[in-house]
Amino acid sequence: MKFLSTILLLSWALTSIPSWAQVPLEAGATYKISNGSIETTTNERVPINTLIKIESISGWRVEFRELGADLEPIGPIKTGSKIWVERSVAPVDVDDIINTIVGINTHAKPDDLVDCPPLTSLRPRPNPRRNSDGTETNQTLITKDQSSLDRYFSCYKKSTSLNEDYENSYRQSIQTISSEYHKILNEEVPLESVNTLMSCLIFRESALWEGGTSHSGAVGLGQFTSIAIDQVKDFIDFSGRDNFDQREQVQRDEHKAGRLSVSELNRNLSLIAIERRNYDRYAKVRDYWNALPINPKPKSSEINGQYLANNNNHQAVMALSSLIMLNCQIQLEHSEALMTQDQKLLACAGAYNMGVGGFSKNALGRNEDQGLNAWIENLKNSGDGQSNETINHLVSINRCQTNASNYPPCGTQSDYCKELPKANSCQDDIRPQCIGECK
Amino acid sequence: MKNLILSLLMFSLTSFVQSNETAIWDWKKIDQLEAKLSKWAMDIGEKDILMMGKMQQRPEEVELIEDLFPLLLPEGYFGKSIATTCTPDFERLRKEKSLGAWEKWDKCLKPLFLIDKPKWIQKAQKDLKAQLTTP
Numbered sequence: 001m002k003f004l005s006t007i008l009l010l011s012w013a014l015t016s017i018p019s020w021a022q023v024p025l026e027a028g029a030t031y032k033i034s035n036g037s038i039e040t041t042t043n044e045r046v047p048i049n050t051l052i053k054i055e056s057i058s059g060w061r062v063e064f065r066e067l068g069a070d071l072e073p074i075g076p077i078k079t080g081s082k083i084w085v086e087r088s089v090a091p092v093d094v095d096d097i098i099n100t101i102v103g104i105n106t107h108a109k110p111d112d113l114v115d116c117p118p119l120t121s122l123r124p125r126p127n128p129r130r131n132s133d134g135t136e137t138n139q140t141l142i143t144k145d146q147s148s149l150d151r152y153f154s155c156y157k158k159s160t161s162l163n164e165d166y167e168n169s170y171r172q173s174i175q176t177i178s179s180e181y182h183k184i185l186n187e188e189v190p191l192e193s194v195n196t197l198m199s200c201l202i203f204r205e206s207a208l209w210e211g212g213t214s215h216s217g218a219v220g221l222g223q224f225t226s227i228a229i230d231q232v233k234d235f236i237d238f239s240g241r242d243n244f245d246q247r248e249q250v251q252r253d254e255h256k257a258g259r260l261s262v263s264e265l266n267r268n269l270s271l272i273a274i275e276r277r278n279y280d281r282y283a284k285v286r287d288y289w290n291a292l293p294i295n296p297k298p299k300s301s302e303i304n305g306q307y308l309a310n311n312n313n314h315q316a317v318m319a320l321s322s323l324i325m326l327n328c329q330i331q332l333e334h335s336e337a338l339m340t341q342d343q344k345l346l347a348c349a350g351a352y353n354m355g356v357g358g359f360s361k362n363a364l365g366r367n368e369d370q371g372l373n374a375w376i377e378n379l380k381n382s383g384d385g386q387s388n389e390t391i392n393h394l395v396s397i398n399r400c401q402t403n404a405s406n407y408p409p410c411g412t413q414s415d416y417c418k419e420l421p422k423a424n425s426c427q428d429d430i431r432p433q434c435i436g437e438c439k
Numbered sequence: 440m441k442n443l444i445l446s447l448l449m450f451s452l453t454s455f456v457q458s459n460e461t462a463i464w465d466w467k468k469i470d471q472l473e474a475k476l477s478k479w480a481m482d483i484g485e486k487d488i489l490m491m492g493k494m495q496q497r498p499e500e501v502e503l504i505e506d507l508f509p510l511l512l513p514e515g516y517f518g519k520s521i522a523t524t525c526t527p528d529f530e531r532l533r534k535e536k537s538l539g540a541w542e543k544w545d546k547c548l549k550p551l552f553l554i555d556k557p558k559w560i561q562k563a564q565k566d567l568k569a570q571l572t573t574p
Contacts, residue, residue, distance in 0.1 A: 022569035038496070039494055039495055039496040041490050041492070041493075043493065059483060059487075060487070060491070060498045060500075061457060061487075080496065080509035081491070081494060081496045081497060081498050082498065083498050083499060084497075084498075102527075137473075211521045225553075227549045227550050228550065230546070230549075230550075231550040244463050265460055267510060270510050271510075271526065271527050271530055274524070274526055274527055275527050276534065277520070278524065278527070305442070330523070330536060331520070332522055334520045334521075335518065335520045336515060336516065336517045336518065336519060336520065337517070337518075353553070354553050354554055354555075355551050355552045356521055356524075356554070357521055357522070357524065357548075357551035357552045358550060358551070358552045358554065358555060359554055360518050360521045360522075361505075361518065361557060364518070366492060366495060366517045366518075366528075367493045367494045378495060381495060382483060384555050385554060385555050386553070386555060397560075400515040
């Protein structure tokens with residue numbers, strides 16, 4: 001009977017374990033990191049296969065030290081999040097101890113590592129742009145100029161006629177929109193950078209100027225989904241009432257009259273502040289739309305899937321895409337993320353794919369480590385269903401916009417890459433190499 | 440063996456966040472969650488919460504706060520301003536408990552997350568909507 005109850009208890013306990021196994025930690029015990037790495041509060045990553053000794057466990061944190069070859073703690077005490085340490089470690093077995101003592105590194109041995117082409121980085125880090133006095137400017141990205149951009153599009157064109165559509169029509173539309181966008185950013189980002197980013201975004205979204213309807217139902221040059229269509233219509237139709245000062249006063253009066261506690265007052269004032277921020281954002285995007293010198297400018301009621309799928313409406317479609325970019329840019333402006341303006345532009349190109357909230361949660365660096373490489377690393381670790389697509393999207397746009405490099409866009413179709421080597425040769429003697437998906 | 444069973448039992452009984460993954464959330468549960476998380480945040484302290492905000496590997500409790508109760512986060516917490524975008528709509532839903540308010544909240548969330556909403560938001564949306572449509 002005792003045996004049976006033990007078995008039952010054990011099976012109940014085991015079924016309570018979530019899909020990610022967790023090891024209950026004990027202070028003083030030794031563990032091996034066996035499932036991913038552990039991030040410390042100083043944003044260091046302690047890699048897989050490291051042996052660690054738990055120093056203390058307190059609330060949400062775990063303090064630990066790494067163990068050296070003699071199984072003695074080495075280096076400083078590090079702090080990680082308890083739940084993540086529990087998820088990452090496993091009890092140490094005899095083999096781990098023997099391997100550590102005899103110095104066998106359980107990471108990949110040097111002989112196992114092979115060079116993977118291409119040898120140069122696929123994600124070139126731009127050099128910082130400098131002022132005349134040698135100090136770095138706020139702008140870190142050196143983007144292609146119009147003629148380099150045109151050559152890039154020509155090099156990776158899907159067809160001559162689609163590239164002609166760009167050269168004869170789309171290029172001028174993007175320039176017109178970028179000029180207004182540049183103004184609304186208070187000219188903090190060079191016009192050329194805005195124009196290049198917008199061009200590369202639409203080039204990517206439209207599958208190399210084709211437009212059409214994607215498997216997910218997104219339409220046209222700007223690949224508008226039904227969610228994005230509703231969003232841009234909301235911007236255009238926005239007519240909220242700015243009565244926030246009055247509402248704040250009412251809350252203060254209620255507090256004075258003893259009908260609201262201090263915490264209720266603070267909570268209500270916080271909510272009003274958020275509504276004010278949302279109001280200002282909507283009003284700014286609407287005003288930008290009203291100022292855009294495009295003709296004809298569609299009424300909100302005319303904007304639907306059919307309208308946006310028609311490439312003849314390219315000017316309006318690209319203008320509507322820029323509303324989504326601007327909305328993101330304003331949200332990042334208010335956010336706690338430390339980024340340069342052109343990092344924000346690239347981030348918004350990523351957010352075009354997964355939403356500002358999705359990009360903020362899954363991609364943006366939570367410390368000062370911002371930029372494409374950090375975002376890609378975060379996306380890979382996020383487990384978000386859209387992360388691979390967003391990585392390809394970001395890498396493609398960055399390849400397109402970065403000056404002096406002409407790496408191909410990530411393949412959007414499985415057979416597209418096969419066609420790339422047939423593209424006419426690009427400038428700077430860089431022969432386009434098909435390297436497949438970027439993820 | 441006994442120690443293992445005890446540890447597993449302790450773990451499954453004390454995991455506050457895990458228990459919330461399976462329970463159905465109603466209006467009362469949402470209030471209770473907020474009160475518990477508010478206390479949790481107070482106990483942890485502002486300095487540690489800000490530190491958590493700078494990590495990719497964050498405790499589930501703070502993820503839950505980010506998703507549903509971001510007003511509990513201290514000023515300067517990474518991502519607070521974006522996380523609060525739809526909070527006024529969620530608060531209106533909690534007050535009105537109407538399908539119209541739920542739809543307004545959903546309309547705000549959709550473009551913010553496009554494909555995958557955070558898991559706690561998904562759970563709250565699903566559970567609360569079911570209660571609005573059930574007579």
